[in-house]
Amino acid sequence: MNSAVNSGSRCLHGRLLSFLLGSCLGVTWSITQSLCGQLRNCQTLPKAAGPFCVPASVAEGASESPPGCSCPYPCPCALQVNVGAGSHPNKVKVYGPGVAKTGLKAHEPTYFTVDCAEAGQGDVSIGIKCAPGVVGPAEADIDFDIIRNDNDTFTVKYTPRGAGSYTIMVLFADQATPTSPIRVKVEPSHDASKVKAEGPGLSRTGVELGKPTHFTVNAKAAGKGKLDVQFSGLTKGDAVRDVDIIDHHDNTYTVKYTPVQQGPVGVNVTYGGDPIPKSPFSVAVSPSLDLSKIKVSGLGESK
Incomplete structure:
Protein backbone atom coordinates (compact mmCIF):
# COMPACT_ATOMS: atom_id res chain seq x y z
CA MET A 1 0.00 0.00 0.00
CA ASN A 2 1.30 3.43 -0.95
CA SER A 3 0.66 6.44 1.25
CA ALA A 4 0.16 10.11 0.68
CA VAL A 5 -0.05 13.06 3.06
CA ASN A 6 -3.07 15.29 2.71
CA SER A 7 -3.92 18.23 4.94
CA GLY A 8 -7.48 18.76 6.14
CA SER A 9 -9.23 22.10 6.46
CA ARG A 10 -9.62 23.77 9.86
CA CYS A 11 -12.18 21.97 11.99
CA LEU A 12 -15.19 23.58 13.54
CA HIS A 13 -13.48 23.88 16.90
CA GLY A 14 -10.35 25.64 15.73
CA ARG A 15 -8.00 22.67 15.35
CA LEU A 16 -6.01 22.33 12.13
CA LEU A 17 -5.87 18.65 11.32
CA SER A 18 -3.23 16.90 9.30
CA PHE A 19 -3.79 13.32 8.29
CA LEU A 20 -1.84 10.54 6.78
CA LEU A 21 -4.22 8.86 4.39
CA GLY A 22 -3.40 5.75 2.45
CA SER A 23 -4.12 4.89 -1.15
CA CYS A 24 -5.53 1.42 -1.59
CA LEU A 25 -5.30 -0.33 -4.93
CA GLY A 26 -4.26 2.90 -6.59
CA VAL A 27 -7.24 4.90 -5.26
CA THR A 28 -6.06 8.20 -3.80
CA TRP A 29 -7.91 9.84 -0.92
CA SER A 30 -8.28 13.58 -0.86
CA ILE A 31 -9.95 15.54 1.95
CA THR A 32 -12.86 17.65 0.79
CA GLN A 33 -14.48 18.60 4.09
CA SER A 34 -13.47 18.63 7.75
CA LEU A 35 -16.54 18.12 9.85
CA CYS A 36 -15.25 18.28 13.40
CA GLY A 37 -13.24 16.44 16.00
CA GLN A 38 -9.95 14.72 15.43
CA LEU A 39 -9.07 11.54 13.59
CA ARG A 40 -7.69 8.96 15.99
CA ASN A 41 -7.68 5.79 13.90
CA CYS A 42 -9.17 4.48 10.65
CA GLN A 43 -8.79 1.01 9.20
CA THR A 44 -11.63 1.21 6.69
CA LEU A 45 -10.49 1.58 3.07
CA PRO A 46 -12.78 2.73 0.24
CA LYS A 47 -13.68 0.18 -2.42
CA ALA A 48 -14.88 2.58 -5.13
CA ALA A 49 -14.77 6.19 -6.20
CA GLY A 50 -17.09 8.75 -4.63
CA PRO A 51 -17.81 10.48 -1.29
CA PHE A 52 -16.71 8.42 1.68
CA CYS A 53 -17.20 9.21 5.38
CA VAL A 54 -14.22 8.23 7.49
CA PRO A 55 -15.29 6.79 10.86
CA ALA A 56 -13.26 7.93 13.87
CA SER A 57 -13.37 8.69 17.56
CA VAL A 58 -14.89 12.11 17.99
CA ALA A 59 -14.04 14.24 20.98
CA GLU A 60 -16.90 16.58 20.37
CA GLY A 61 -18.86 17.92 17.44
CA ALA A 62 -21.46 16.98 14.92
CA SER A 63 -23.69 13.98 15.37
CA GLU A 64 -25.21 13.79 11.88
CA SER A 65 -23.80 12.49 8.64
CA PRO A 66 -22.67 15.07 6.09
CA PRO A 67 -24.65 15.36 2.83
CA GLY A 68 -23.77 12.61 0.34
CA CYS A 69 -22.05 10.48 2.95
CA SER A 70 -21.84 6.81 1.97
CA CYS A 71 -20.23 5.69 5.19
CA PRO A 72 -21.33 2.16 6.16
CA TYR A 73 -20.91 3.05 9.84
CA PRO A 74 -23.12 5.12 12.13
CA CYS A 75 -21.99 8.70 12.35
CA PRO A 76 -20.76 11.03 13.94
CA CYS A 77 -17.82 11.19 11.53
CA ALA A 78 -14.49 12.92 11.67
CA LEU A 79 -14.42 14.05 8.05
CA GLN A 80 -15.60 13.22 4.60
CA VAL A 81 -13.08 12.38 1.89
CA ASN A 82 -13.51 12.14 -1.86
CA VAL A 83 -12.11 8.96 -3.36
CA GLY A 84 -10.65 9.55 -6.81
CA ALA A 85 -11.11 6.84 -9.42
CA GLY A 86 -7.44 6.72 -10.39
CA SER A 87 -6.12 4.88 -13.44
CA HIS A 88 -5.76 1.10 -13.71
CA PRO A 89 -4.43 -0.09 -17.08
CA ASN A 90 -4.06 -3.57 -15.58
CA LYS A 91 -7.85 -3.84 -15.43
CA VAL A 92 -8.43 -3.21 -19.14
CA LYS A 93 -9.77 -6.25 -21.00
CA VAL A 94 -9.32 -6.82 -24.74
CA TYR A 95 -11.29 -9.56 -26.48
CA GLY A 96 -13.07 -10.48 -29.71
CA PRO A 97 -12.42 -12.15 -33.07
CA GLY A 98 -10.02 -9.41 -34.16
CA VAL A 99 -7.47 -10.47 -31.53
CA ALA A 100 -8.06 -14.22 -31.79
CA LYS A 101 -5.12 -16.52 -32.43
CA THR A 102 -6.89 -18.25 -35.31
CA GLY A 103 -9.67 -17.56 -37.78
CA LEU A 104 -8.53 -14.21 -39.21
CA LYS A 105 -8.64 -13.93 -43.01
CA ALA A 106 -7.02 -11.36 -45.26
CA HIS A 107 -9.36 -8.71 -46.70
CA GLU A 108 -12.21 -9.80 -44.39
CA PRO A 109 -13.42 -7.14 -41.89
CA THR A 110 -13.08 -8.00 -38.20
CA TYR A 111 -13.32 -6.29 -34.81
CA PHE A 112 -12.40 -6.50 -31.13
CA THR A 113 -13.61 -4.91 -27.88
CA VAL A 114 -11.64 -2.86 -25.35
CA ASP A 115 -13.37 -2.99 -21.94
CA CYS A 116 -12.40 -0.12 -19.61
CA ALA A 117 -15.32 -0.45 -17.19
CA GLU A 118 -13.02 -1.12 -14.23
CA ALA A 119 -10.00 0.84 -15.36
CA GLY A 120 -10.84 4.24 -13.90
CA GLN A 121 -9.79 7.44 -15.63
CA GLY A 122 -7.67 7.50 -18.76
CA ASP A 123 -7.64 7.66 -22.54
CA VAL A 124 -7.52 4.63 -24.83
CA SER A 125 -4.90 4.52 -27.60
CA ILE A 126 -4.84 1.88 -30.35
CA GLY A 127 -2.16 0.96 -32.88
CA ILE A 128 -2.24 -1.81 -35.51
CA LYS A 129 0.74 -2.72 -37.70
CA CYS A 130 1.47 -5.50 -40.17
CA ALA A 131 4.86 -7.13 -40.56
CA PRO A 132 7.20 -6.48 -43.51
CA GLY A 133 6.12 -8.40 -46.59
CA VAL A 134 2.37 -8.20 -45.96
CA VAL A 135 1.71 -5.09 -48.06
CA GLY A 136 5.26 -3.99 -48.85
CA PRO A 137 8.92 -4.36 -47.90
CA ALA A 138 8.46 -2.53 -44.57
CA GLU A 139 5.95 -2.78 -41.75
CA ALA A 140 2.84 -0.69 -42.31
CA ASP A 141 0.08 0.92 -40.25
CA ILE A 142 -3.39 -0.54 -40.65
CA ASP A 143 -6.40 1.77 -40.70
CA PHE A 144 -9.11 1.17 -38.13
CA ASP A 145 -12.29 2.69 -36.73
CA ILE A 146 -12.86 3.03 -32.99
CA ILE A 147 -16.39 3.38 -31.64
CA ARG A 148 -17.11 4.43 -28.06
CA ASN A 149 -20.01 2.53 -26.49
CA ASP A 150 -22.22 3.58 -23.57
CA ASN A 151 -20.80 1.06 -21.08
CA ASP A 152 -17.15 2.22 -20.98
CA THR A 153 -16.20 -0.16 -23.78
CA PHE A 154 -14.82 0.54 -27.24
CA THR A 155 -15.31 -1.39 -30.47
CA VAL A 156 -12.32 -1.38 -32.83
CA LYS A 157 -12.95 -2.37 -36.46
CA TYR A 158 -10.23 -3.10 -39.03
CA THR A 159 -9.61 -5.10 -42.20
CA PRO A 160 -6.33 -7.03 -42.63
CA ARG A 161 -4.73 -5.97 -45.92
CA GLY A 162 -3.01 -9.27 -46.55
CA ALA A 163 -1.87 -12.55 -45.06
CA GLY A 164 0.90 -12.46 -42.45
CA SER A 165 1.71 -11.30 -38.93
CA TYR A 166 0.04 -8.32 -37.24
CA THR A 167 0.75 -6.51 -33.95
CA ILE A 168 -1.97 -4.73 -32.00
CA MET A 169 -1.11 -2.30 -29.19
CA VAL A 170 -3.72 -1.16 -26.68
CA LEU A 171 -2.71 1.61 -24.25
CA PHE A 172 -4.68 3.06 -21.37
CA ALA A 173 -3.50 6.32 -19.82
CA ASP A 174 -0.33 5.95 -21.94
CA GLN A 175 0.45 2.57 -20.39
CA ALA A 176 0.31 -0.84 -22.05
CA THR A 177 -2.60 -3.03 -21.05
CA PRO A 178 -1.90 -6.56 -19.73
CA THR A 179 -2.23 -8.38 -23.07
CA SER A 180 -0.36 -5.80 -25.18
CA PRO A 181 1.31 -6.21 -27.55
CA ILE A 182 -1.16 -8.65 -29.11
CA ARG A 183 0.25 -10.65 -32.02
CA VAL A 184 -2.13 -12.33 -34.45
CA LYS A 185 -1.69 -14.40 -37.60
CA VAL A 186 -3.83 -13.61 -40.62
CA GLU A 187 -4.36 -16.40 -43.12
CA PRO A 188 -5.02 -15.96 -46.86
CA SER A 189 -8.70 -15.64 -47.67
CA HIS A 190 -8.27 -17.65 -50.87
CA ASP A 191 -6.77 -20.83 -52.30
Missing part, protein backbone atom coordinates in the same frame (compact mmCIF):
# COMPACT_ATOMS: atom_id res chain seq x y z
CA ALA A 192 -5.55 -20.21 -55.84
CA SER A 193 -4.95 -23.93 -56.37
CA LYS A 194 -8.73 -24.39 -56.57
CA VAL A 195 -9.23 -21.92 -59.44
CA LYS A 196 -9.94 -23.31 -62.91
CA ALA A 197 -9.49 -21.50 -66.23
CA GLU A 198 -10.60 -22.87 -69.61
CA GLY A 199 -11.99 -21.85 -72.96
CA PRO A 200 -10.99 -21.10 -76.56
CA GLY A 201 -8.77 -18.21 -75.48
CA LEU A 202 -6.48 -20.74 -73.76
CA SER A 203 -6.77 -23.46 -76.41
CA ARG A 204 -3.69 -25.54 -77.13
CA THR A 205 -4.52 -25.37 -80.83
CA GLY A 206 -4.08 -21.62 -80.71
CA VAL A 207 -6.05 -18.53 -81.62
CA GLU A 208 -6.19 -16.34 -84.69
CA LEU A 209 -4.40 -13.02 -84.99
CA GLY A 210 -6.79 -10.06 -84.73
CA LYS A 211 -9.81 -12.23 -83.91
CA PRO A 212 -11.56 -11.68 -80.52
CA THR A 213 -11.51 -14.67 -78.20
CA HIS A 214 -12.24 -15.43 -74.56
CA PHE A 215 -11.88 -17.88 -71.66
CA THR A 216 -13.65 -18.39 -68.34
CA VAL A 217 -12.31 -18.49 -64.78
CA ASN A 218 -14.12 -20.41 -62.04
CA ALA A 219 -13.11 -19.49 -58.47
CA LYS A 220 -16.19 -20.71 -56.61
CA ALA A 221 -14.19 -23.13 -54.46
CA ALA A 222 -11.24 -20.78 -53.92
CA GLY A 223 -12.61 -18.24 -51.42
CA LYS A 224 -12.23 -14.49 -51.72
CA GLY A 225 -9.50 -13.04 -53.88
CA LYS A 226 -8.75 -10.63 -56.71
CA LEU A 227 -8.46 -12.00 -60.23
CA ASP A 228 -5.69 -10.57 -62.36
CA VAL A 229 -4.72 -11.44 -65.95
CA GLN A 230 -1.54 -10.29 -67.68
CA PHE A 231 -0.48 -10.91 -71.30
CA SER A 232 3.04 -10.94 -72.71
CA GLY A 233 4.45 -11.43 -76.22
CA LEU A 234 7.81 -12.06 -77.85
CA THR A 235 8.22 -8.51 -79.18
CA LYS A 236 7.85 -5.06 -77.70
CA GLY A 237 4.45 -3.49 -77.54
CA ASP A 238 1.08 -4.85 -76.56
CA ALA A 239 0.52 -8.53 -77.21
CA VAL A 240 -3.25 -8.14 -77.02
CA ARG A 241 -5.88 -5.41 -77.01
CA ASP A 242 -9.48 -4.96 -75.90
CA VAL A 243 -8.90 -6.86 -72.65
CA ASP A 244 -12.11 -7.08 -70.60
CA ILE A 245 -12.54 -9.04 -67.35
CA ILE A 246 -16.23 -9.53 -66.65
CA ASP A 247 -17.17 -10.31 -63.04
CA HIS A 248 -20.37 -12.35 -62.82
CA HIS A 249 -20.49 -11.76 -59.02
CA ASP A 250 -20.58 -15.47 -58.22
CA ASN A 251 -16.81 -16.00 -58.23
CA THR A 252 -16.83 -16.74 -61.95
CA TYR A 253 -15.35 -14.49 -64.63
CA THR A 254 -15.15 -14.16 -68.40
CA VAL A 255 -11.91 -12.80 -69.85
CA LYS A 256 -12.08 -11.34 -73.38
CA TYR A 257 -9.12 -10.25 -75.48
CA THR A 258 -7.93 -9.84 -79.07
CA PRO A 259 -4.38 -10.99 -79.96
CA VAL A 260 -2.37 -8.51 -82.02
CA GLN A 261 1.02 -10.26 -82.10
CA GLN A 262 1.83 -13.40 -84.00
CA GLY A 263 3.62 -16.17 -82.18
CA PRO A 264 3.23 -17.53 -78.64
CA VAL A 265 1.50 -15.25 -76.13
CA GLY A 266 1.87 -15.77 -72.40
CA VAL A 267 -1.30 -15.53 -70.32
CA ASN A 268 -0.52 -15.15 -66.63
CA VAL A 269 -3.60 -15.69 -64.42
CA THR A 270 -3.36 -15.00 -60.68
CA TYR A 271 -5.96 -15.10 -57.91
CA GLY A 272 -5.32 -13.18 -54.73
CA GLY A 273 -1.79 -12.58 -56.02
CA ASP A 274 -1.04 -16.31 -56.44
CA PRO A 275 -0.79 -18.13 -59.79
CA ILE A 276 -3.56 -20.58 -60.57
CA PRO A 277 -2.82 -24.12 -61.83
CA LYS A 278 -1.09 -24.26 -65.26
CA SER A 279 -0.46 -20.48 -65.22
CA PRO A 280 1.20 -18.92 -67.14
CA PHE A 281 -0.51 -20.40 -70.18
CA SER A 282 1.21 -20.35 -73.58
CA VAL A 283 -1.19 -19.65 -76.43
CA ALA A 284 -0.09 -19.86 -80.08
CA VAL A 285 -1.28 -17.01 -82.26
CA SER A 286 -1.43 -17.80 -85.97
CA PRO A 287 -2.25 -15.51 -88.90
CA SER A 288 -5.94 -15.26 -89.55
CA LEU A 289 -7.31 -17.12 -92.54
CA ASP A 290 -8.41 -14.83 -95.42
CA LEU A 291 -10.55 -16.94 -97.78
CA SER A 292 -10.56 -14.19 -100.40
CA LYS A 293 -6.90 -14.82 -101.05
CA ILE A 294 -7.26 -18.54 -101.65
CA LYS A 295 -7.00 -19.61 -105.28
CA VAL A 296 -8.21 -22.94 -106.61
CA SER A 297 -7.10 -24.14 -110.03
CA GLY A 298 -7.33 -27.22 -112.16
CA LEU A 299 -10.85 -28.21 -111.21
CA GLY A 300 -12.12 -28.22 -114.83
CA GLU A 301 -9.15 -29.81 -116.54
CA SER A 302 -9.47 -33.34 -117.96
CA LYS A 303 -6.74 -35.87 -118.05
Whole structure:
Protein backbone atom coordinates (compact mmCIF):
# COMPACT_ATOMS: atom_id res chain seq x y z
CA MET A 1 0.00 0.00 0.00
CA ASN A 2 1.30 3.43 -0.95
CA SER A 3 0.66 6.44 1.25
CA ALA A 4 0.16 10.11 0.68
CA VAL A 5 -0.05 13.06 3.06
CA ASN A 6 -3.07 15.29 2.71
CA SER A 7 -3.92 18.23 4.94
CA GLY A 8 -7.48 18.76 6.14
CA SER A 9 -9.23 22.10 6.46
CA ARG A 10 -9.62 23.77 9.86
CA CYS A 11 -12.18 21.97 11.99
CA LEU A 12 -15.19 23.58 13.54
CA HIS A 13 -13.48 23.88 16.90
CA GLY A 14 -10.35 25.64 15.73
CA ARG A 15 -8.00 22.67 15.35
CA LEU A 16 -6.01 22.33 12.13
CA LEU A 17 -5.87 18.65 11.32
CA SER A 18 -3.23 16.90 9.30
CA PHE A 19 -3.79 13.32 8.29
CA LEU A 20 -1.84 10.54 6.78
CA LEU A 21 -4.22 8.86 4.39
CA GLY A 22 -3.40 5.75 2.45
CA SER A 23 -4.12 4.89 -1.15
CA CYS A 24 -5.53 1.42 -1.59
CA LEU A 25 -5.30 -0.33 -4.93
CA GLY A 26 -4.26 2.90 -6.59
CA VAL A 27 -7.24 4.90 -5.26
CA THR A 28 -6.06 8.20 -3.80
CA TRP A 29 -7.91 9.84 -0.92
CA SER A 30 -8.28 13.58 -0.86
CA ILE A 31 -9.95 15.54 1.95
CA THR A 32 -12.86 17.65 0.79
CA GLN A 33 -14.48 18.60 4.09
CA SER A 34 -13.47 18.63 7.75
CA LEU A 35 -16.54 18.12 9.85
CA CYS A 36 -15.25 18.28 13.40
CA GLY A 37 -13.24 16.44 16.00
CA GLN A 38 -9.95 14.72 15.43
CA LEU A 39 -9.07 11.54 13.59
CA ARG A 40 -7.69 8.96 15.99
CA ASN A 41 -7.68 5.79 13.90
CA CYS A 42 -9.17 4.48 10.65
CA GLN A 43 -8.79 1.01 9.20
CA THR A 44 -11.63 1.21 6.69
CA LEU A 45 -10.49 1.58 3.07
CA PRO A 46 -12.78 2.73 0.24
CA LYS A 47 -13.68 0.18 -2.42
CA ALA A 48 -14.88 2.58 -5.13
CA ALA A 49 -14.77 6.19 -6.20
CA GLY A 50 -17.09 8.75 -4.63
CA PRO A 51 -17.81 10.48 -1.29
CA PHE A 52 -16.71 8.42 1.68
CA CYS A 53 -17.20 9.21 5.38
CA VAL A 54 -14.22 8.23 7.49
CA PRO A 55 -15.29 6.79 10.86
CA ALA A 56 -13.26 7.93 13.87
CA SER A 57 -13.37 8.69 17.56
CA VAL A 58 -14.89 12.11 17.99
CA ALA A 59 -14.04 14.24 20.98
CA GLU A 60 -16.90 16.58 20.37
CA GLY A 61 -18.86 17.92 17.44
CA ALA A 62 -21.46 16.98 14.92
CA SER A 63 -23.69 13.98 15.37
CA GLU A 64 -25.21 13.79 11.88
CA SER A 65 -23.80 12.49 8.64
CA PRO A 66 -22.67 15.07 6.09
CA PRO A 67 -24.65 15.36 2.83
CA GLY A 68 -23.77 12.61 0.34
CA CYS A 69 -22.05 10.48 2.95
CA SER A 70 -21.84 6.81 1.97
CA CYS A 71 -20.23 5.69 5.19
CA PRO A 72 -21.33 2.16 6.16
CA TYR A 73 -20.91 3.05 9.84
CA PRO A 74 -23.12 5.12 12.13
CA CYS A 75 -21.99 8.70 12.35
CA PRO A 76 -20.76 11.03 13.94
CA CYS A 77 -17.82 11.19 11.53
CA ALA A 78 -14.49 12.92 11.67
CA LEU A 79 -14.42 14.05 8.05
CA GLN A 80 -15.60 13.22 4.60
CA VAL A 81 -13.08 12.38 1.89
CA ASN A 82 -13.51 12.14 -1.86
CA VAL A 83 -12.11 8.96 -3.36
CA GLY A 84 -10.65 9.55 -6.81
CA ALA A 85 -11.11 6.84 -9.42
CA GLY A 86 -7.44 6.72 -10.39
CA SER A 87 -6.12 4.88 -13.44
CA HIS A 88 -5.76 1.10 -13.71
CA PRO A 89 -4.43 -0.09 -17.08
CA ASN A 90 -4.06 -3.57 -15.58
CA LYS A 91 -7.85 -3.84 -15.43
CA VAL A 92 -8.43 -3.21 -19.14
CA LYS A 93 -9.77 -6.25 -21.00
CA VAL A 94 -9.32 -6.82 -24.74
CA TYR A 95 -11.29 -9.56 -26.48
CA GLY A 96 -13.07 -10.48 -29.71
CA PRO A 97 -12.42 -12.15 -33.07
CA GLY A 98 -10.02 -9.41 -34.16
CA VAL A 99 -7.47 -10.47 -31.53
CA ALA A 100 -8.06 -14.22 -31.79
CA LYS A 101 -5.12 -16.52 -32.43
CA THR A 102 -6.89 -18.25 -35.31
CA GLY A 103 -9.67 -17.56 -37.78
CA LEU A 104 -8.53 -14.21 -39.21
CA LYS A 105 -8.64 -13.93 -43.01
CA ALA A 106 -7.02 -11.36 -45.26
CA HIS A 107 -9.36 -8.71 -46.70
CA GLU A 108 -12.21 -9.80 -44.39
CA PRO A 109 -13.42 -7.14 -41.89
CA THR A 110 -13.08 -8.00 -38.20
CA TYR A 111 -13.32 -6.29 -34.81
CA PHE A 112 -12.40 -6.50 -31.13
CA THR A 113 -13.61 -4.91 -27.88
CA VAL A 114 -11.64 -2.86 -25.35
CA ASP A 115 -13.37 -2.99 -21.94
CA CYS A 116 -12.40 -0.12 -19.61
CA ALA A 117 -15.32 -0.45 -17.19
CA GLU A 118 -13.02 -1.12 -14.23
CA ALA A 119 -10.00 0.84 -15.36
CA GLY A 120 -10.84 4.24 -13.90
CA GLN A 121 -9.79 7.44 -15.63
CA GLY A 122 -7.67 7.50 -18.76
CA ASP A 123 -7.64 7.66 -22.54
CA VAL A 124 -7.52 4.63 -24.83
CA SER A 125 -4.90 4.52 -27.60
CA ILE A 126 -4.84 1.88 -30.35
CA GLY A 127 -2.16 0.96 -32.88
CA ILE A 128 -2.24 -1.81 -35.51
CA LYS A 129 0.74 -2.72 -37.70
CA CYS A 130 1.47 -5.50 -40.17
CA ALA A 131 4.86 -7.13 -40.56
CA PRO A 132 7.20 -6.48 -43.51
CA GLY A 133 6.12 -8.40 -46.59
CA VAL A 134 2.37 -8.20 -45.96
CA VAL A 135 1.71 -5.09 -48.06
CA GLY A 136 5.26 -3.99 -48.85
CA PRO A 137 8.92 -4.36 -47.90
CA ALA A 138 8.46 -2.53 -44.57
CA GLU A 139 5.95 -2.78 -41.75
CA ALA A 140 2.84 -0.69 -42.31
CA ASP A 141 0.08 0.92 -40.25
CA ILE A 142 -3.39 -0.54 -40.65
CA ASP A 143 -6.40 1.77 -40.70
CA PHE A 144 -9.11 1.17 -38.13
CA ASP A 145 -12.29 2.69 -36.73
CA ILE A 146 -12.86 3.03 -32.99
CA ILE A 147 -16.39 3.38 -31.64
CA ARG A 148 -17.11 4.43 -28.06
CA ASN A 149 -20.01 2.53 -26.49
CA ASP A 150 -22.22 3.58 -23.57
CA ASN A 151 -20.80 1.06 -21.08
CA ASP A 152 -17.15 2.22 -20.98
CA THR A 153 -16.20 -0.16 -23.78
CA PHE A 154 -14.82 0.54 -27.24
CA THR A 155 -15.31 -1.39 -30.47
CA VAL A 156 -12.32 -1.38 -32.83
CA LYS A 157 -12.95 -2.37 -36.46
CA TYR A 158 -10.23 -3.10 -39.03
CA THR A 159 -9.61 -5.10 -42.20
CA PRO A 160 -6.33 -7.03 -42.63
CA ARG A 161 -4.73 -5.97 -45.92
CA GLY A 162 -3.01 -9.27 -46.55
CA ALA A 163 -1.87 -12.55 -45.06
CA GLY A 164 0.90 -12.46 -42.45
CA SER A 165 1.71 -11.30 -38.93
CA TYR A 166 0.04 -8.32 -37.24
CA THR A 167 0.75 -6.51 -33.95
CA ILE A 168 -1.97 -4.73 -32.00
CA MET A 169 -1.11 -2.30 -29.19
CA VAL A 170 -3.72 -1.16 -26.68
CA LEU A 171 -2.71 1.61 -24.25
CA PHE A 172 -4.68 3.06 -21.37
CA ALA A 173 -3.50 6.32 -19.82
CA ASP A 174 -0.33 5.95 -21.94
CA GLN A 175 0.45 2.57 -20.39
CA ALA A 176 0.31 -0.84 -22.05
CA THR A 177 -2.60 -3.03 -21.05
CA PRO A 178 -1.90 -6.56 -19.73
CA THR A 179 -2.23 -8.38 -23.07
CA SER A 180 -0.36 -5.80 -25.18
CA PRO A 181 1.31 -6.21 -27.55
CA ILE A 182 -1.16 -8.65 -29.11
CA ARG A 183 0.25 -10.65 -32.02
CA VAL A 184 -2.13 -12.33 -34.45
CA LYS A 185 -1.69 -14.40 -37.60
CA VAL A 186 -3.83 -13.61 -40.62
CA GLU A 187 -4.36 -16.40 -43.12
CA PRO A 188 -5.02 -15.96 -46.86
CA SER A 189 -8.70 -15.64 -47.67
CA HIS A 190 -8.27 -17.65 -50.87
CA ASP A 191 -6.77 -20.83 -52.30
CA ALA A 192 -5.55 -20.21 -55.84
CA SER A 193 -4.95 -23.93 -56.37
CA LYS A 194 -8.73 -24.39 -56.57
CA VAL A 195 -9.23 -21.92 -59.44
CA LYS A 196 -9.94 -23.31 -62.91
CA ALA A 197 -9.49 -21.50 -66.23
CA GLU A 198 -10.60 -22.87 -69.61
CA GLY A 199 -11.99 -21.85 -72.96
CA PRO A 200 -10.99 -21.10 -76.56
CA GLY A 201 -8.77 -18.21 -75.48
CA LEU A 202 -6.48 -20.74 -73.76
CA SER A 203 -6.77 -23.46 -76.41
CA ARG A 204 -3.69 -25.54 -77.13
CA THR A 205 -4.52 -25.37 -80.83
CA GLY A 206 -4.08 -21.62 -80.71
CA VAL A 207 -6.05 -18.53 -81.62
CA GLU A 208 -6.19 -16.34 -84.69
CA LEU A 209 -4.40 -13.02 -84.99
CA GLY A 210 -6.79 -10.06 -84.73
CA LYS A 211 -9.81 -12.23 -83.91
CA PRO A 212 -11.56 -11.68 -80.52
CA THR A 213 -11.51 -14.67 -78.20
CA HIS A 214 -12.24 -15.43 -74.56
CA PHE A 215 -11.88 -17.88 -71.66
CA THR A 216 -13.65 -18.39 -68.34
CA VAL A 217 -12.31 -18.49 -64.78
CA ASN A 218 -14.12 -20.41 -62.04
CA ALA A 219 -13.11 -19.49 -58.47
CA LYS A 220 -16.19 -20.71 -56.61
CA ALA A 221 -14.19 -23.13 -54.46
CA ALA A 222 -11.24 -20.78 -53.92
CA GLY A 223 -12.61 -18.24 -51.42
CA LYS A 224 -12.23 -14.49 -51.72
CA GLY A 225 -9.50 -13.04 -53.88
CA LYS A 226 -8.75 -10.63 -56.71
CA LEU A 227 -8.46 -12.00 -60.23
CA ASP A 228 -5.69 -10.57 -62.36
CA VAL A 229 -4.72 -11.44 -65.95
CA GLN A 230 -1.54 -10.29 -67.68
CA PHE A 231 -0.48 -10.91 -71.30
CA SER A 232 3.04 -10.94 -72.71
CA GLY A 233 4.45 -11.43 -76.22
CA LEU A 234 7.81 -12.06 -77.85
CA THR A 235 8.22 -8.51 -79.18
CA LYS A 236 7.85 -5.06 -77.70
CA GLY A 237 4.45 -3.49 -77.54
CA ASP A 238 1.08 -4.85 -76.56
CA ALA A 239 0.52 -8.53 -77.21
CA VAL A 240 -3.25 -8.14 -77.02
CA ARG A 241 -5.88 -5.41 -77.01
CA ASP A 242 -9.48 -4.96 -75.90
CA VAL A 243 -8.90 -6.86 -72.65
CA ASP A 244 -12.11 -7.08 -70.60
CA ILE A 245 -12.54 -9.04 -67.35
CA ILE A 246 -16.23 -9.53 -66.65
CA ASP A 247 -17.17 -10.31 -63.04
CA HIS A 248 -20.37 -12.35 -62.82
CA HIS A 249 -20.49 -11.76 -59.02
CA ASP A 250 -20.58 -15.47 -58.22
CA ASN A 251 -16.81 -16.00 -58.23
CA THR A 252 -16.83 -16.74 -61.95
CA TYR A 253 -15.35 -14.49 -64.63
CA THR A 254 -15.15 -14.16 -68.40
CA VAL A 255 -11.91 -12.80 -69.85
CA LYS A 256 -12.08 -11.34 -73.38
CA TYR A 257 -9.12 -10.25 -75.48
CA THR A 258 -7.93 -9.84 -79.07
CA PRO A 259 -4.38 -10.99 -79.96
CA VAL A 260 -2.37 -8.51 -82.02
CA GLN A 261 1.02 -10.26 -82.10
CA GLN A 262 1.83 -13.40 -84.00
CA GLY A 263 3.62 -16.17 -82.18
CA PRO A 264 3.23 -17.53 -78.64
CA VAL A 265 1.50 -15.25 -76.13
CA GLY A 266 1.87 -15.77 -72.40
CA VAL A 267 -1.30 -15.53 -70.32
CA ASN A 268 -0.52 -15.15 -66.63
CA VAL A 269 -3.60 -15.69 -64.42
CA THR A 270 -3.36 -15.00 -60.68
CA TYR A 271 -5.96 -15.10 -57.91
CA GLY A 272 -5.32 -13.18 -54.73
CA GLY A 273 -1.79 -12.58 -56.02
CA ASP A 274 -1.04 -16.31 -56.44
CA PRO A 275 -0.79 -18.13 -59.79
CA ILE A 276 -3.56 -20.58 -60.57
CA PRO A 277 -2.82 -24.12 -61.83
CA LYS A 278 -1.09 -24.26 -65.26
CA SER A 279 -0.46 -20.48 -65.22
CA PRO A 280 1.20 -18.92 -67.14
CA PHE A 281 -0.51 -20.40 -70.18
CA SER A 282 1.21 -20.35 -73.58
CA VAL A 283 -1.19 -19.65 -76.43
CA ALA A 284 -0.09 -19.86 -80.08
CA VAL A 285 -1.28 -17.01 -82.26
CA SER A 286 -1.43 -17.80 -85.97
CA PRO A 287 -2.25 -15.51 -88.90
CA SER A 288 -5.94 -15.26 -89.55
CA LEU A 289 -7.31 -17.12 -92.54
CA ASP A 290 -8.41 -14.83 -95.42
CA LEU A 291 -10.55 -16.94 -97.78
CA SER A 292 -10.56 -14.19 -100.40
CA LYS A 293 -6.90 -14.82 -101.05
CA ILE A 294 -7.26 -18.54 -101.65
CA LYS A 295 -7.00 -19.61 -105.28
CA VAL A 296 -8.21 -22.94 -106.61
CA SER A 297 -7.10 -24.14 -110.03
CA GLY A 298 -7.33 -27.22 -112.16
CA LEU A 299 -10.85 -28.21 -111.21
CA GLY A 300 -12.12 -28.22 -114.83
CA GLU A 301 -9.15 -29.81 -116.54
CA SER A 302 -9.47 -33.34 -117.96
CA LYS A 303 -6.74 -35.87 -118.05
